Amino acid sequence: MSLSLDTRKNAFPGIKVLRALYASRLFRTVFTIVVLVGIWQVIAVLKDTSYLVPRPIGFDFDVPHSSVLAAGWHSMTINSPTQDPLWSHALISIRRALIGYFAAIAVAVPIGMIAAWWKAIDDTAGSFIELVRPIPALALIPIAIIWFGFGEVAKVAIIGYACFFSIYINTHAGVRNVDPLFIRVMKVYGRGQWDILTKVVFYSMLPYAFTGARYAAAIALILLVAVELVGAQDGLGFSLARAQQVLATTEVYFIIVLFGAIGFVFNWAVLFAERRVIKWRQEVDAQV
Amino acid sequence: MATAIEINNLTVKFGDLVALHDVSLTVEQHEFVVLLGPSGCGKTTMLSVLANLLTPAGGEAKLHRFADGGKGKNFGYVFQQAALLPWFSVMKNITLGLAAIGTPKAEAERIAQEYINLLNLTGFEKAYPHQLSGGMQQRVGLARALAIDPEVLLMDEPFGALDAQTRVLLQEELLRIWERDRKTVLFVTHSIEEAVLLADRVVVLTARPGVVKAIVDIDVPRPRSTRDVQAAARFAELEAELWGLVRDEAVKALNV
Numbered sequence: 071m072s073l074s075l076d077t078r079k080n081a082f083p084g085i086k087v088l089r090a091l092y093a094s095r096l097f098r099t100v101f102t103i104v105v106l107v108g109i110w111q112v113i114a115v116l117k118d119t120s121y122l123v124p125r126p127i128g129f130d131f132d133v134p135h136s137s138v139l140a141a142g143w144h145s146m147t148i149n150s151p152t153q154d155p156l157w158s159h160a161l162i163s164i165r166r167a168l169i170g171y172f173a174a175i176a177v178a179v180p181i182g183m184i185a186a187w188w189k190a191i192d193d194t195a196g197s198f199i200e201l202v203r204p205i206p207a208l209a210l211i212p213i214a215i216i217w218f219g220f221g222e223v224a225k226v227a228i229i230g231y232a233c234f235f236s237i238y239i240n241t242h243a244g245v246r247n248v249d250p251l252f253i254r255v256m257k258v259y260g261r262g263q264w265d266i267l268t269k270v271v272f273y274s275m276l277p278y279a280f281t282g283a284r285y286a287a288a289i290a291l292i293l294l295v296a297v298e299l300v301g302a303q304d305g306l307g308f309s310l311a312r313a314q315q316v317l318a319t320t321e322v323y324f325i326i327v328l329f330g331a332i333g334f335v336f337n338w339a340v341l342f343a344e345r346r347v348i349k350w351r352q353e354v355d356a357q358v
Numbered sequence: 359m360a361t362a363i364e365i366n367n368l369t370v371k372f373g374d375l376v377a378l379h380d381v382s383l384t385v386e387q388h389e390f391v392v393l394l395g396p397s398g399c400g401k402t403t404m405l406s407v408l409a410n411l412l413t414p415a416g417g418e419a420k421l422h423r424f425a426d427g428g429k430g431k432n433f434g435y436v437f438q439q440a441a442l443l444p445w446f447s448v449m450k451n452i453t454l455g456l457a458a459i460g461t462p463k464a465e466a467e468r469i470a471q472e473y474i475n476l477l478n479l480t481g482f483e484k485a486y487p488h489q490l491s492g493g494m495q496q497r498v499g500l501a502r503a504l505a506i507d508p509e510v511l512l513m514d515e516p517f518g519a520l521d522a523q524t525r526v527l528l529q530e531e532l533l534r535i536w537e538r539d540r541k542t543v544l545f546v547t548h549s550i551e552e553a554v555l556l557a558d559r560v561v562v563l564t565a566r567p568g569v570v571k572a573i574v575d576i577d578v579p580r581p582r583s584t585r586d587v588q589a590a591a592r593f594a595e596l597e598a599e600l601w602g603l604v605r606d607e608a609v610k611a612l613n614v
């Protein structure tokens with residue numbers, strides 16, 4: 071008995087290091103990714119059906135279809151199926167998504183505030199927005215192409231249109247949730263409509279708008295892929311379709327992983343901005 | 359003495375609910391009047407009408423102005439909750455009212471700093487409200503009201519949400535500040551002890567609909583302190599008298 075106890079104590083001299091690692095949030099995240107990729111690798115090696123499930127990791131960089139990593143290396147540098155290196159397509163895609171996204175924020179926040187604040191505008195413009203909102207943005211792609219052609223405008227317009235609603239709705243809800251006490255404070259201290267809007271309503275709706283912006287970030291990516299699959303000559307979605315047509319499975323997987331990474335960074339960036347902007351809130355710590 | 363606050367036959371309704379019924383009350387300049395009444399009898403409602411936040415169904419409530427008119431508000435308001443804007447620092451919360459009466463920014467911050475120091479908030483100018491204790495938040499609310507140097511202070515249970523010790527300290531701070539220039543004050547409370555400590559006159563309201571039931575003069579010399587309240591026989595008598603008046607109303611309010 072005492073022997074086994076001793077073994078347990080001494081077998082892991084690094085137990086403290088492990089504890090420290092476990093306490094680190096970055097380590098937990100990296101650990102999860104490593105485990106998932108590891109499982110993927112094991113399955114791919116065992117089944118050996120590279121055209122269905124290619125290996126994620128492999129270091130034969132001269133043979134693109136040997137692993138997702140090799141395909142990534144290859145397409146990012148030279149021999150993408152579209153001839154251009156993949157990173158230039160990625161930049162084009164990110165640019166599209168961001169322009170549509172920020173255009174949506176710039177339009178949705180003021181309109182959401184105005185509609186929520188003035189009943190007459192809510193009953194007119196607000197009702198119109200509620201009417202068109204159930205139409206899936208994907209269904210509007212043909213119309214956008216008819217209107218704007220196959221250029222950038224149609225793509226950005228569709229992305230912006232789809233992002234608009236989640237930001238608008240959350241902004242609107244944020245304004246409706248303003249604490250009337252704060253409005254009374256402003257009135258008692260002699261402040262007018264404009265000050266109430268800019269010093270109370272704006273700040274109380276901000277956290278809501280950020281929630282909407284996080285949804286919109288995900289929506290922007292979905293619509294980005296859709297418009298690029300349907301009618302584009304460049305971009306990651308286009309590369310994805312092309313890779314699939316030439317049966318470059320490893321590259322298909324790589325582009326999907328890339329989309330995931332872009333989405334992850336996008337979401338993280340919005341959260342980061344939110345924490346930077348909304349400094350007055352007391353954060354509730356998650357359980358360790 | 360001149361009349362500072364004049365309430366004539368004031369009736370306030372919320373739909374069918376009569377919050378105040380035919381209330382009349384005058385407060386003289388430099389007088390400290392306390393409103394005492396059971397929960398829901400219309401005390402906040404009365405202050406809201408005076409602050410132009412509510413339109414009465416009948417009668418009138420006026421704040422008289424003595425200084426050379428001027429623009430902006432001639433009253434400061436301390437809310438039942440601290441009512442600080444969470445996204446502004448202590449400094450910005452206090453200067454909130456000053457900008458509205460046309461005080462330039464630098465001057466407003468100088469005045470705000472004065473009241474920050476006066477209320478022992480020095481060092482917390484840049485803090486957000488959530489970083490302050492409840493008592494400190496209430497002091498910021500008080501500083502915000504005092505900073506505009508109003509002729510009248512409307513105070514709605516400003517210390518109601520505080521623990522007993524903080525409450526006593528803030529009561530004494532308020533008395534100390536009030537002794538400097540004796541602003542006209544209309545102060546709402548549930549606490550008989552607080553009423554007796556602070557007031558020149560205590561107005562007892564009935565349970566809803568609120569009607570003035572009695573007005574009691576607090577004939578105790580100033581300056582006063584909490585220790586006097588506990589010691590002096592006259593305080594005990596007044597407390598007993600007020601408790602007698604309030605008791606029935608409190609019971610009625612609970613039975614509604």
Ligand SMILES: Nc1ncnc2c1ncn2[C@@H]1O[C@H](COP(=O)(O)OP(=O)(O)OP(=O)(O)O)[C@@H](O)[C@H]1O
Binds near residue numbers: 372375377400403438
């Ligand atoms: N905005 C409102 N809408 C409807 N009814 C209201 C409103 N404000 C107050 N009332 C009602 O009017 C009555 C008086 O309310 P008021 O807030 O003035 O009470 P109070 O004397 O300040 O009570 P407390 O001591 O609990 O703060 C209450 O019965 C309340 O329900």
Ligand SMILES: [Mg+2]
Binds near residue numbers: 403
């Ligand atoms: Mg009240």
